[in-house]
Amino acid sequence: MNAKSDVDSNATLNAFREVVRSRRSVRRFTDEPVPEHVLDDCLELAMLAPNSSNLQPWEFFVVRTPDLKTRLADACLGQNAAKTAPLLIVVVARTDTWREHSRMALEQWPEEKLPGIVEKYYSRIAPIHYNQGPFGLLGAAKKAAGLFVGLSRPVPRGPYSKSEMKVWATKSTALAAENLMLALRAHGYDSCPMEGFDECRVRRLLKLPRKGLVTMVLAAGKRSDKGVYNRQYRFERDTLIHYL
Ligand SMILES: Cc1cc2nc3c(=O)[nH]c(=O)nc-3n(C[C@H](O)[C@H](O)[C@H](O)COP(=O)(O)O)c2cc1C
Known part of the structure; x- marks a missing residue:
């Protein structure tokens, strides 16, 4: 790190500390x-x-x-x-809004090329991961599957319900x-x-x-x-x- 960025990072840290330390929950305003x-x-x-x-x-x-x-x-x-x-x-x-936002994430991807893994995530994984199904039935099924598969390897443990x-x-x-x-x-x-x-x-x-x-x-x-x-x-x- 050169001397200039050293100074900058100290200034940034001090400014950040000042912001965090001076924030209070204020109950009366002008x-x-x-x-x-x-x-x-x-x-x-x-x-x-x-x-x-x-x-x-x-x-x-x-x-x-x-x-x-x-x-x-x-x-x-x-x-x-x-x-x-x-x-x-x-x-x-x-x-x-996750369904609509998944669609928006695909449409508004900021790079020229949409990586395959991102495409797969928003179009195939998210619709299963966040969808709990009618009466939460899909969530219950996912939870049961998670409990079973989770016996032998790490799995995401939710969200499994509304x-x-x-x-x-x-x-x-x-x-x-x-x-x-x-x-x-x-x-x-x-x-x-x-x-x-x-x-x-x-x-x-x-x-x-x-x-x-x-x-x-x-x-x-x-x-x-x-x-x-x-x-x-x-x-x-x-x-x-x-x-x-
Ligand atoms: C989720 C949450 C709910 C809060 N609700 C109230 C509230 O209804 N009324 C209030 O005066 N302060 C409320 N506070 C402020 C807390 O009382 C305050 O953050 C805490 O006492 C610490 O004080 P500080 O924020 O000044 O550090 C809330 C803070 C959080 C994070």
Whole structure:
């Protein structure tokens, strides 16, 4: 590594550390709006989150209109973060877009030549791997096959049911939510992730598709003076980090 890139990587690390360390869950925001170009960039960065099979099972609903925002804040149980934020973003996981997205992955492959293995994955493997079949019967059959074959060699252990599909979609979507929050911080804005909401009401308000899971509602804006309620703390590393 030459001296120049050494300096660059330190600067990058310090900037990254500053972004991660200064992100807090902010419960009170000022009235200052999040500019369009900031929002746009943050959403772009959110979409760069790693995700399962690059099937991008997420959707983002940006709520800025005052009336809808007020009603959404109400559905977020009237939390201060939701009530005071100039912007609410509903981050939704979809368990049902994998088929369409498999097709899009084939169509939008970024290289000139589509590798055979990629073609096979999206056209033949994904339709079996993610499909649980009517009443989840295909999932149950896959689970039985997995249990049997798994006796002699490693096999994927799911997703084998509709509820496992929810976990599948939520994992990737939560990573996108984190990217979004860190991007807001890097732009000098703040956020609060919320799972304290009435999902039925949020779903109805936004006319979400039946298979959309509201993973988080993100409040976003500039932190106000008393926006952070307490000092940040985490448990002892020894209880949570295990070196094997
Ligand atoms: C999935 C999830 C759900 C959360 N839901 C809420 C919420 O409904 N209301 C709230 O005020 N904070 C909520 N938080 C924020 C946490 O309370 C916060 O991240 C935690 O206390 C650590 O504080 P910090 O984010 O400032 O480090 C949520 C965070 C996550 C990741």
